[in-house]
Amino acid sequence: MDRRAALAAAVAAKFAAHPQVQAVALGGSSVTGAADDSSDVDLYVYADPELSLESREAVAAAQGTSGRVEIGNRYFESGDEWRDAASGIGVDVMHRDPAWIEDRLVAVLDRHEAALGYTTCLWHNVRTSAPLFDRSGWYAGLKAKAAVPYPDGLRRAIVNKNRAMLAYTKASWRRQLELALLRDDPVAVNHRAAAFLASWFDLLFALNREPHPGEKRLLRHARTLCAVRPQDMDETVRRFLAGTVGMDAAALAVADLLIAGIERLLAEGGLA
DSSP, X not given: OOHHHXXXXXXXXXXXXXXXEEXXXXXXXXXXXXXXXXXXXXXXXXXXXXXXXXHHHXXXXXXXXXXXXXXXXXXXXXXXXXXXXXXXXXXXXXXXXXXXXXXXHHHHHTSOOOOSSOXXXXXXXXXXXXXXXXXXXXXXXXXXXXXXXXXXXXXXXXXXXXHIIIIISTTOHHHHHHHHHHTXXXXXXXXXXXXXXXXXXXXXXXXXXXXXXXXTTHHHHHHHHOSSOOTTHHHHHHHHHHHHHTTOTTHHHHHHHHXXXXXXXXXXXXXX
């Protein structure tokens, strides 16, 4: 067992000692094979009720920490972060309500609810995470729910919502980016460029019937997971980002290349 796996198992066992914890899973780059020297150990603790801050502090202290410790961080999900004293590896723990994650899977897999970007990230997270503790088999059931094929209704819903916002509504990301460049508004340009790419990648992963792997290493994941993709994807995305950072109006022409590329693939897939 390598240092990262040993650390994950040790922390999971400490959380598992609390009776309301139903499951602990290891996710992120540790299970997708993308971890590097700067990667944290990403743990998901499913408990009802959520563990108290005191209990979470005790887990971190018992494991041994180095430097700053954050317990009860709620900027994204309820989380704790620290650096393991013995190994120097960062630990990132997210605390989830089992009923909440069940509903999030039902939202995409049964209700086919699309978002503007990152629609299927939680599905991907559950699908790829490895259980380290499963008190009653609940997490095994959750994994079984997540193991289904990509629903056609979800695929269509993601395409309909994100394709429209990419370029075809009055408030499309492309139109808002154009206005921000005309106004010489770099903050708005950055925001709209990020939103444009979020919808573009949501379309790409849906087209390929692949749950969205999240915001990190997107080009790498797209090359690995998406057999159907624009041939010049990497170069065009990099040109688009360079243009928007430089406040270059030519970035709009590159955005149009990204739109044309995904439109062609959607049409070939019968989704345009």
